[in-house]
Amino acid sequence: MRVLVTGITGRLGQTVAHRLLEHGHEVIGIDRRPWDDVPAGIEMHNVDLRKRAAEEVFRKSRPQAVVHMATVTHLIERSEERYRINLGGTRVVFENARQCGVEHVIFVGRHTYYGAAADSPLYHKEEEPPMAVNTFPELADLVAADLYAGTALWRFPELCTTVLRIVYTLGPTGQGTLATFLRGPYVPTMLGFDPLFHFMHEEDVATAICLSVERRIRGVYNVSGPQPVPLSVLIRATGRSHVPLPELLFRAALGRFGLPRLPEGALSHIKFPIVVDSAAFRAATGFQHQIDEARSMGEYRDAFPIL
Template sequence: MAATLVTGISGSLARRVADRLVERGDTVVGVDYRPPPAALDKRIRFFQANYNKTRIEDVFRHCTFDRVLHLGRVGNLKESMGKRFDLNVVGSQKILNLCLAGGVKRLVVFSTFHIYGAHPANHIPISEEDPLHAGTDFPQIADAIQLDNMASRWVYQHRGIRTVVLRPTNVIGPAIQNAIANLLRQPRIPHLMGYNPMVQFIHEDDMAAAILAAADGEQVGIFNVAGDGVMPWRTALRLVRASTFPIPAAAVELYLSIFSRFPHYLVNFFRYPCVITDRRFREAFHWAPRIPMEDMLWSTVEEARKRQGFT
C-alpha cells in the first residue's frame, strides 16, 4: 500500500494525525523543516527538509505517496516574513508540483481562518466564498492568503489530485503551541478595553479527526472547520481561569512590543468578530466536533495552570 506524507510533522497537530494513521496501519512519512519531534513513533519515517529546497524532492524519490496531508503551514511568527513566504508559498508550490508528478490521489492543505480577517463589517457567520479581507488590515498575512489561493486554484485546475483546503478556526489543546494556545496559558491575559468579540476554538482531537475525515473522504473543495465553540473572548478567559486586565486600544501596539510575543497583526481578532460556519464541511465529511467548549479550553491550559500553582 502506498504511503501518506504528512508535512509539519514536528508540530503537534500533524504529529497527532500521523499517529492516528499509523495506529490504524497506514504507512506514514513525516517531513518538517525543523528537527524531528522527540519520541516520534518508529513506524513514521522522518525527513528533515525545507519545503522550498531540493531535499523535499528527494523525499518524493524515496517514497510513493497516494495521499499528502500538507499541514506544515508556518504560522509561527518567530520566523521572519521572508522565511514564511519561502516555506508557505514557494514550498507549497513545490509540494503541489511534486504531488502532480508523483500521481498523488488525495491532497489536504491546512490553511487558516485568519485570512478572512477580523473586520467591523464582517457578517456572521463567514462562509467559504466570502472575500479574504485580512490582507487589507495586515499585509504580514500575505503568505497565508497566497498559500490558500494557490491550493484553492489547485482544487479545480488539477482534478486528478482530489484536493481539500481546510480553513480552521483557532486550534487549541494540551499539545498545541500556537500563538493563541500559548496566550491562553498566560496567568494574566489582557483584553482590549471596550471590546469583547465572539471567538471560536476547535480542539486538537476534533481537528485531527477533521483532517482524517478530509483525507478519507471523496469531496473536493474549500471548507471552514470550526467546532461548536462560539463565545466572547472574555468568557474564554474565564474558562481558562486567567485573570484579565484592559488595555486601551491606542496602547496595544506599545504593550505588545514590550511585554508580549503575540503577533501584532492578530490584534483585530480581539476587537472584531470573525465567526465562521463549517456547515459544508460537516455535511461533506460527516464530521462533528465532540469536545465541549469548557473542556476544550481547560485542557489547553491545565498543565500550565498546575505549574503556575493554580489549584
C-alpha cells in the same frame, strides 16, 4: 493508503500521524526538525520541503495522499522567510504531487484567512474573499498559500485538492496562535470589545484532517467544532486575568508588564470576531466534534496553570 505528512514534527502533525497509523494507513513524514522518538511504522525524513531531497521522498515513497501542514503560523520568523516557507513550500508540494502521481492533496489552512473587521459577517462562508490581507498584512503569506492551493482545483483537475480553513486550536499541548496569546497570567483586551473566539480541541482537528483523507473530499471547507466563546469567558475559563485597556494604552503596553507581544495587524482580532460556518464540511464528512469548549479550556488551564 500511503499518506505523506509535511510538518509532521509539530504537535498537531504528530497527533495526525498517530491517528493515521491507528486507522491502518502507511505514514511518511517530512520535516526539517527531528522527531527523536518517532513511533514504529512512520517513515521519517529530516529534509527541507523545498529541496531536491524532498522531491526524492515523493518519488521513492509514491504516496497516494499528502497532508500539507508545513506552514509557519506564528510571527517570529522574518516575513521573507515565512513567505518562502508558506507560499514556496506549498507550490513545491503541488508540483511534486503532480509529478509523482499523488491522487489527493490536503492543504491545512487557517480561518484567519477571512480577516477581522467591524463590517465582517458573523459567520464566514467558504466563498468569501480574504480580507486578512487588508486587516492583518503579516498574514499575507498564509493567505497567498491558501489561494495557491485553491487554484489547484481548476489548474490540476486530475488531482483531488482539499483546502481546510481550521479555527484556532486549544488544548493541553499549548500549541497555536490562541494558546500562545493566552500563555501569560494577564491577557489584555480592548476596552469596549469582547469578540467571539472560535476554537476546537487539537484531537478534534486531527479527526477532521483524517476524515478529509479517508473521504477524499474535494473543494474548500471551513472546519470548526463547538460554539464560539467570548474572549472574556475564554480568559476566565483558562485561569487568566482579564486586563481591559483603552486602545491607545493597549498599543503602548503590548510586550511590557507581562503582556504578550502582538503585531499591529493582530489588534483587529482582539476587537472583532472571526467565526466560520462549517456546515459544508460536516455534510461532506459526517464530522462531529467530541470535545466541547469547556473541556478544551479546562485542559489548557490544567496543562498551563498560573502559579
